[in-house]
Amino acid sequence: MAKIYAPNKKYTGVSATVSFVNGIGETDNEHLIKWFASKGYTVEKDEMHPADPPLVNPFEGKTIEELKAYAQERGIDIGKASTEEGIIKKIEEAQKAE
Incomplete structure (x- = not known):
């Protein structure tokens, strides 16, 4: 499971099927975790395992x-x-x- 922190800390609603309350949502969907990270959201995984892929840096490759x-x-x-x-x-x- 991962916590997703929206750039807008007051956001309450649904984005990409993830429900947010006060800017915080949760998902265990790896595709969504990577997508949110690529869009500038902060992602914190509860448990990191060696087999887990690294989180995507949203600034990687940016000029x-x-x-x-x-x-x-x-x-x-x-x-x-x-x-x-x-x-x-x-x-x-x-x-x-x-």
């Missing part, structure tokens, strides 16, 4: 321009960050703070 657009669409201030690593760090910090 700096794509990361900046992602941050802008979500109202995330990246400050003076200009490297891939710096922008990702700012995005992750903002998501944790929500």
